[in-house]
Amino acid sequence: MRIAIFTDTFYPNVDGVSIAIANCVEILARKGHEILIVAPDYGLSKEMNLAKNVTVQRIFSVSMPTYRSFRFVFPLYGKCLQSVRSFKPDIIHIETYSTLGYLGARIAKKLGLPLVGTYHTLASEFVKYLSPLNLFGINGLIENIIPHKMSQTLPPKKDGFMKRTIWRTTIRLYNKCNLVVTPSPSIKGELESRGLKKPILPISNGIKVEIFANKRKFPKKPRKILYVGRVSYEKRVDLVIFAFSHVIKSVPDAHLTIIGQGPALGSIKILSEKLGLSKNVSFIAFMKQEMLGGYYRQSDIFMTASPMETQGLVLIEAMSCGLPCIGVDRFAVPDVIHHGINGYVARQNYAQEMAQYAVRLLCSSGLYAKASKAARQEALKHNLKKCVEKLEKVYLGLAPIKH
Secondary structure: OEEEEEOOOOOOOOOHHHHHHHHHHHHHHHOOOEEEEEEEOOOOOOOOOOOOOEEEEEEOEEEOOOOOOOEEEOOOHHHHHHHHHHHOOOEEEEOOOOHHHHHHHHHHHHHOOOEEEEOOOOHHHHOOOOOHHHHOOHHHHHHHHOOOHHHHOOOOOOOOHHHHHHHHHHHHHHOOOOEEEEOOHHHHHHHHHOOOOOOEEEOOOOEOOOOOOOOOOOOOOOOEEEEEOOOOHHHOHHHHHHHHHHHHHHOOOOEEEEEOOOOOHHHHHHHHHHOOOHHHEEEEOOOOHHHHHHHHHHOOEEEOOOOOOOOOHHHHHHHHOOOOEEEEOOOOHHHHOOEOOOEEEEOOOOHHHHHHHHHHHHOOHHHHHHHHHHHHHHHHHHEHHHHHHHHHHHHHHHOOOOO
16 A cells, blocks of 8 residues: 655654654555655755655655754645655655644545545644744743743633634644544543534554563652653653652652753753752753663653643554553543553643642552553553554555455
């Protein structure tokens, strides 16, 4: 089968969507499918190492000064249409709600091809963080002076004009699809409540469970808490820092490692220093998945305060290594963290509550052992190969292979 994938994020950008796409494409290519990936041009001198039956078409794009991972892609319709026509796909799959997502939908209609859309990102939740003040770094300058500001600003309780507009345009785009895939059941419900009429099928993005093997034992001193992911405003890493500042009051030997990069990294480091945590907090840049497994296994608990997860691949990776997880009660997080079983779900923005759950796990060997075992069991439900097989069936159902 010939599959054209449109995405506004891909290698070398590191995020859950780009990793999920790369993992999926790797297995589909191994199964013999021909794949065209239409993605932003990041100015690479060398393309990602992919199988011979995978082609990447890069489209000119620019990034914002502080949000380098967010690319504005110029909608070069003619160039894309020509590339897709030459490729002769059986199906088109859009992975993002942005320029290339719309372009893919337009080309699918033009060529009369079936269209699948995956809803990876809660674009509506980015509104607060993608304001001009953040995009152009003004808030970053303010954070250097008043580093607590970011933590004290809570998201609006009601949908504002921009959020409503994003939801309307999102639903309009995905209603053009023959079928929509969501990484989790809760996001399926969210899309339905927002007016999506097309069939929706929850399929986990999946992880390479063989890389993230389980070797957990009860935490030894120093007890280690881990965060992996973008260090950006919307991920609320500041709340992880605040939660950790409460943890060390009960567990003085605790250590927090933050793996990732992003526009809020400078603010997070300043906040850590202001709270007197410099000796207890380490910062490490992103790394390959194969190396990440070792850091998961060296840690004891995974913690995130992100309120906008459509699945949370890092949660599942951590669970695969036997780490109980702590997150917030928002969107897809409770789909994978089952409260009191494989971790705990705190109320959004309640750092002290997150800390209490962390201390509970770190100080009880029996509770920790049960949560660790349950975490691994949850992760095994997200075996990448099985997840890709489900997606492959979707493709074949919409566009049977022509003989």
